[in-house]
Amino acid sequence: MTGRKNAMLTTEDRRWLTGEKSYxxxxxxxxxxxxxxxxxxxxxxxxxxxxxxxxxLEADEREKLFGTAGTKQTTLTDDRKLSNGVRDAFAFLLYSTGIDARLGTDANRPSPVADQLLTEAFHRVGRRESVLVQNVDIDIDVVELPRESLLEDLAAGNELSSHELKILLESEDVDTREVQEHIRRQVLDE
Structure with a gap:
């Protein structure tokens, strides 16, 4: 992860941010x-x-990078590192521009900059494709993550619902590859 060519971050930046290097x-x-x-x-x-x-940037250059949208030749679905990078770029930008204000339980919070930027981005893409984007609705359903109580239930041996398991799967504490392998063995071996 830290040994790639310099880009937005240098190799040394990556090493420092990930804790491989310290001053x-x-x-x-x-x-x-x-x-x-x-x-x-x-x-x-x-x-x-x-x-x-x-x-x-020419369309064919974008296609070489991302593949052709709407076809089987889509690099984003084939290149896991690239799709994770795109996902995390969206997450970084949304989080950094205030989408977390929409994730709170206070419905009276003002609409964050992220809403405005996303709406403008859809309009900009529409203009590029010669279509009018009339409306952009951003609807986010949020459920508080009772992670601590779920961990207590798990430690006590209590049965968790599929919704509660999903909450744990979404946490960074769970290695989803291990879970997938366990499910694969359980489902395919039976």
Missing amino acids: EGEHAKQQRYQRRRDIRERVYNSLLDFTILFEY
């Missing part, structure tokens, strides 16, 4: 400050580059 000694505080500043600047400039990519 020690007399100048460590300044080095950490500089690393954070450099990362912010590169992320900012990379985001500005998306305007250029959207406007000027």
